[in-house]
Amino acid sequence: MKDYRIVRFMLFFLMPSTGAHAINFESILLYRLGENDYRQSQTDILVTEIDEKIGIEWNEADLSTQLGIERGLIAKGESLLQRIDFLRKVTSHFFTANVYLQELKAADAQLQVERSEKKALNKISELEGTRDAASDKFSREALAGIELVKEGSKNLDLLQDKTLSISLYDALNDAVFVGYEEIAKVTGRFLAVEMDRLKEELSKRTKEGESINVYMSAQIHSAGTLRALHLEGYDDITVGLPVPFARFQIAVAERTKRELEAAESLGSLIKDGNKLLKEVEAAVRAVRDQISALGKAMKIEALDGNLRNLEQSLLESADTTVGPLIEKVKEARNRIQLLTKAPEFSATGDAAILIEIAGQLQTTVWDLRFVAQSAAREITSLVDELEQRIQALPSAISSQSLTMLRSFSESLKNDSEVAQVFKRMDEIVTALGLSNQVATSVLETSKAGRIALADEPLDTWLDLLTAGERHPGDMILIYAKVTSKHENEKEITISETRQRIQLRVVGFYVETRGALFFVDPRGGGFVGQNFEPAVSLSYMGHVGSRHGTFWNSWLNPGLGVSLTLLDFEVNHDIELGLSASLTVLNDFLYVGYGRNLQVKTDFFYFGINPLVFSELLGQRRSSR
Amino acid sequence: MLKNTLIVPETDSLLAAKMIRESIDALDVILMFIFGKSAEAKQAVEWSDKLCEKTRISEIRNMRKVVWVRDTEASPIRKMLDPIIGTGTAPLAVVLNFYDKKMGEIPVGAEFDPLILEALFLKGHQS
Numbered sequence: 173m174k175d176y177r178i179v180r181f182m183l184f185f186l187m188p189s190t191g192a193h194a195i196n197f198e199s200i201l202l203y204r205l206g207e208n209d210y211r212q213s214q215t216d217i218l219v220t221e222i223d224e225k226i227g228i229e230w231n232e233a234d235l236s237t238q239l240g241i242e243r244g245l246i247a248k249g250e251s252l253l254q255r256i257d258f259l260r261k262v263t264s265h266f267f268t269a270n271v272y273l274q275e276l277k278a279a280d281a282q283l284q285v286e287r288s289e290k291k292a293l294n295k296i297s298e299l300e301g302t303r304d305a306a307s308d309k310f311s312r313e314a315l316a317g318i319e320l321v322k323e324g325s326k327n328l329d330l331l332q333d334k335t336l337s338i339s340l341y342d343a344l345n346d347a348v349f350v351g352y353e354e355i356a357k358v359t360g361r362f363l364a365v366e367m368d369r370l371k372e373e374l375s376k377r378t379k380e381g382e383s384i385n386v387y388m389s390a391q392i393h394s395a396g397t398l399r400a401l402h403l404e405g406y407d408d409i410t411v412g413l414p415v416p417f418a419r420f421q422i423a424v425a426e427r428t429k430r431e432l433e434a435a436e437s438l439g440s441l442i443k444d445g446n447k448l449l450k451e452v453e454a455a456v457r458a459v460r461d462q463i464s465a466l467g468k469a470m471k472i473e474a475l476d477g478n479l480r481n482l483e484q485s486l487l488e489s490a491d492t493t494v495g496p497l498i499e500k501v502k503e504a505r506n507r508i509q510l511l512t513k514a515p516e517f518s519a520t521g522d523a524a525i526l527i528e529i530a531g532q533l534q535t536t537v538w539d540l541r542f543v544a545q546s547a548a549r550e551i552t553s554l555v556d557e558l559e560q561r562i563q564a565l566p567s568a569i570s571s572q573s574l575t576m577l578r579s580f581s582e583s584l585k586n587d588s589e590v591a592q593v594f595k596r597m598d599e600i601v602t603a604l605g606l607s608n609q610v611a612t613s614v615l616e617t618s619k620a621g622r623i624a625l626a627d628e629p630l631d632t633w634l635d636l637l638t639a640g641e642r643h644p645g646d647m648i649l650i651y652a653k654v655t656s657k658h659e660n661e662k663e664i665t666i667s668e669t670r671q672r673i674q675l676r677v678v679g680f681y682v683e684t685r686g687a688l689f690f691v692d693p694r695g696g697g698f699v700g701q702n703f704e705p706a707v708s709l710s711y712m713g714h715v716g717s718r719h720g721t722f723w724n725s726w727l728n729p730g731l732g733v734s735l736t737l738l739d740f741e742v743n744h745d746i747e748l749g750l751s752a753s754l755t756v757l758n759d760f761l762y763v764g765y766g767r768n769l770q771v772k773t774d775f776f777y778f779g780i781n782p783l784v785f786s787e788l789l790g791q792r793r794s795s796r
Numbered sequence: 797m798l799k800n801t802l803i804v805p806e807t808d809s810l811l812a813a814k815m816i817r818e819s820i821d822a823l824d825v826i827l828m829f830i831f832g833k834s835a836e837a838k839q840a841v842e843w844s845d846k847l848c849e850k851t852r853i854s855e856i857r858n859m860r861k862v863v864w865v866r867d868t869e870a871s872p873i874r875k876m877l878d879p880i881i882g883t884g885t886a887p888l889a890v891v892l893n894f895y896d897k898k899m900g901e902i903p904v905g906a907e908f909d910p911l912i913l914e915a916l917f918l919k920g921h922q923s
Contacts, residue, residue: 277853283824284857304923311921318915345910351850
């Protein structure tokens with residue numbers, strides 16, 4: 173697991189956090205998708221084209237204001253905040269007015285064209301209505317800005333700095349001849365000046381050595397796996413060359429390979445449920461045995477006894493400064509206790525449950541490895557501290573106890589026995605053929621910090637063209653977190669949020685999919701071959717809609733052809749089925765009719781996409 | 797140079813009235829009337845003319861226009877203006893919307909600047 177990496181560090185401010193939802197990100201984060209802007213929303217899923225560049229903009233004025241108030245560094249009514257609020261509103265009005273003015277010009281141009289072509293009166297009347305609405309909208313927005321400026325220039329409390337108010341008004345009187353874009357730029361410049369003042373003011377009021385960090389990360393969730401994506405300025409993930417989405421994909425994509433593998437595994441499970449049940453049960457037993465072996469390899473029993481004695485003697489010592497040391501010992505004990513606990517699995521013959529258990533075993537092994545590594549680090553750190561304090565606490569820290577802990581710490585650094593135990597566990601779960609890839613890939617995400625209110629903007633972007641393999645329906649997950657950190661203290665999360673953005677393709681496209689079909693031969697003497705599982709490769713055509721969220725995200729029907737490996741007769745080495753397929757739910761459910769080309773027999777089938785199936789199980793696991 | 801202003805002649809009141817009528821009758825235009833020959837009127841014309849530029853759509857099309865009426869007393873001109881400004885003294889500036897409805901004015905003697913003139917134009921954008 174990678175640690176957070178702080179790329180820039182600046183003295184800033186900190187006061188105790190009041191919770192992880194202190195910031196309203198809706199007014200702070202803006203997503204630019206194509207020509208449209210969307211505010212941050214934890215609940216809404218945004219939609220973007222599959223080759224789009226996603227711009228992510230931070231409203232630093234609002235972030236600073238909210239942070240200043242949240243951290244108790246600045247009062248809500250302070251004139252500096254009022255000026256910033258005032259300038260933000262004015263800038264927003266003029267910026268919007270400029271957008272509306274462009275709409276008005278477009279509406280007027282269209283009206284003039286229709287008039288010159290002497291179109292029917294009702295058409296002209298309709299265009300006049302559109303033009304009038306645009307004109308009205310523009311007028312009200314621009315007037316709101318001007319009225320606010322006039323009002324602000326009268327309000328001495330609001331504009332305590334008279335130089336600013338006069339020069340702002342004068343500057344706007346010049347800019348108004350150029351246009352509303354220029355007016356918004358001018359107010360934006362004044363806002364930047366006030367923002368610098370706010371930064372300066374907050375820096376003065378903060379404690380030395382404290383900082384506010386902003387973290388962002390992006391991942392793509394595609395067919396049950398998560399992959400980290402590059403967010404400019406926030407991580408050092410290598411990006412690939414820009415590759416547009418292939419509308420007619422014939423080559424077998426990575427996702428398809430995983431689907432085919434999963435289909436094969438699921439097919440085996442279903443074909444021989446008892447055999448696999450026994451294998452899974454054996455794997456559960458084997459993992460339990462290895463957990464026991466791990467306890468022995470790490471000498472957990474002896475270590476726990478040693479730590480218990482150490483904890484007791486520290487408690488009995490008269491030294492009042494041993495409190496943190498006792499806590500450290502307790503934490504180390506708790507950690508190693510976790511390594512002795514085998515998880516409970518209730519294996520049954522149900523294929524779905526078997527897959528789930530296989531996934532849980534993978535997660536368990538991963539958790540154990542993480543805990544073992546953490547325990548090793550903690551014990552080593554504890555030994556270092558005990559060595560420093562043994563002179564001051566001779567009665568509490570016996571040299572025998574320290575020697576044993578030191579030997580344990582050293583053995584963990586070099587011990588191949590523990591590594592061997594984990595290797596055996598990996599082999600056991602890998603042999604089952606199904607793994608919970610999500611749990612591990614989440615931890616691969618590179619995350620980096622940026623200092624809020626630093627000179628460099630916090631804005632970033634994500635170029636989907638360089639995001640590697642991606643498919644319609646895949647989800648982009650953007651995480652943002654604001655933390656505070658004082659040197660030598662633990663980093664505290666002030667607030668965090670997440671945005672989901674779904675990828676779509678508008679128009680026709682073809683993708684390759686792997687699936688598990690349940691094939692029923694029609695006619696002939698194939699008794700006992702009802703709905704036998706068979707792995708299939710499909711070329712599915714879809715039509716993406718520009719506006720239909722339900723159509724794109726849920727129904728997404730597909731029509732295509734499938735190649736299926738069949739086994740109707742023993743005297744044919746290869747039996748290939750060619751069929752027409754209809755799918756729904758993003759190629760999750762299949763139904764179709766085809767022909768076994770070698771045996772020359774028709775067949776009917778229905779099928780599922782096993783990766784989507786196991787993904788659902790994964791979601792069920794993670795929701796527990 | 798004034799690019800968006802119609803200067804109504806002082807010497808021929810009949811022609812002036814006809815030009816005012818034609819300006820009012822023109823479709824899809826927001827009209828800013830500036831009245832008088834004072835220094836304030838000249839300043840208002842200069843600024844208003846420049847303020848029209850931001851709504852220019854092409855070389856020949858602009859939805860804003862300024863009409864400068866220097867003589868407001870001649871009978872044919874009053875006949876045109878009275879329905880708009882009433883029978884009293886003409887204000888410094890009046891704005892008409894796309895449908896020739898008076899939407900706002902700046903009285904003679906009132907302080908004004910480019911932002912105030914722009915605000916008057918903006919009122920003319922409403923229906």
